[in-house]
Amino acid sequence: MRAVVIRRYGVLPVVEEVAAPEVEPGGVVLKVEATGLCRSDWHGWQGHDPDIVLPHVPGHELAGTIAAVGAGVSGWAVGDRVTSPFICACGTCEQCLAGNQQVCLRQLQPGFHYWGSFAEYVALPFAAVNLVRLPDALDFGTAAGLGCRFATSFRAVRQVGRVAAGEDVVIFGCGGVGLSAVMIASALGARVIAVDTNPAALELARSYGAAEVVLSSSNVVPELLELTDGGAQVTMDALGSAAIVQSALTALRPRGRHIQVGLLPGGVQLDVGRLIGQELEWLGSHGMPAHAYPEMLALVASGNLAPDKLITRTITLDETPTALAALTNGTPPGVTVITP
Incomplete structure (x- = not known):
């Protein structure tokens, strides 16, 4: 099969002919x-990411048709x-049995723990707990984004952040995750304020429901405090x-909730005194299990959510290495979908 292969970190990957994955017991292979x-x-x-071993094929947001079914x-x-x-859970560990497959103790992530979906075929383990059947009306491009950015945002906003109608919610960063969250x-009835350095991304945020958009700067907090009358309930x-x-x-008001979805590979120092004194909540959110998809898919089917509108660019496998490298200069507005 053809795949985008990383052979050295930070060096432009190339599209190569490599061996297609073999189906394993309990799993499937997707086209x-x-x-x-x-x-x-x-x-x-x-x-x-310390889990990646070179050479490597990235890609973890995916949709396709089953090409092979494993034993069992x-x-x-x-x-x-x-x-x-994007988190393929084992289905049998303590967290999985409690319904928390997004923090499975033996999880396998395509594109990180093993070769991913920037390819013509990809393997998925533990099919019993990780496959989500797609409605016929849902196209593959839209479905691919559900596996990471949209589903991650859905769980972060609705289940982890507990966003409610009437609350002020400030979303920092209007890439795929941020625009999905907007x-x-x-759609949940919150008043959303979107913050980004890119005016084009902010225009998209406004079109997706943001009540206010703010061009980011080193002095953005006073503007946010004014817009939220003293602080947001959720950031x-x-x-x-x-x-x-x-x-x-x-930018939070007392007892506000902060949701952390963006990765922080360099770490971060927190003002713990403020966290304690204002009784703020710091909430990490990491993906969404397959069993939680039906509510999201129902809202998509009803038209209350329209993840297809987030797609702003479709590219080929051959265009992918350059597009990946371009992320060094910032995330382009909207969602980019690759069709292998």
Whole structure:
């Protein structure tokens, strides 16, 4: 199969002919119909993820058709249209048995723990707990984004952040995760304020439901405090920046909630005194398990959520290495989908 292969961290990957994955007992192999280009892929390419072993094929947002079914798998057949969370849970550990597959103790992530979906085929383990059947009306490009950015934002906003109608919610970073969060929080009835350095991204945020958009600067907090009459109930770092974290915590009103989704490979220093004194909540959120997809898919089917509108660019496998490298200069507005 053809795949995007990383052979050295930070060096432009190339599209090569490599061996296709073999189906394992309990798993399936998918023909990749669409896969998303995500900032997490850039972090992996830069060497920020200790689980990656070179040479490596990135890619973890995916949708496709089942090409092979492993021994012991029931209820799934070749040709079925599916997607999967980017966290493939084992289904049997303590956390999985409690329904928390997003923090599975033996999780396997395509594009990180093993070769991913920037390829014509990808393997998915533990099919019984990780496959999500796609409605016929949902196209593969839209479905690919559900596996990471949109699903991650849905769980972060609705389940972890507990966003409610009427609350002020400040979203920092308007890439795929941030714009998804804008759309979801707005659909829940929150008043959303989007913050980004890119005016084009802010225009997209406004079109997806943001009530206010703010061009980011080193002095953004006073403007946010004024817009929220003293502080937001919820803030979210959808990019991953130590500076954003500080701004997000300072922009909260007492007993506010901060949701951290963006990765922080360089670490961060928190004002713990403020965290304690204002009784703020710091909430980490990491993906969403397959069993939680039906609520999200129902909202998509009803038209209350429209993740297809987030897609701003579709590229080929051959264009992917350059697009991955371009993330060094910032995340482009919207979602980029790759069609292998």
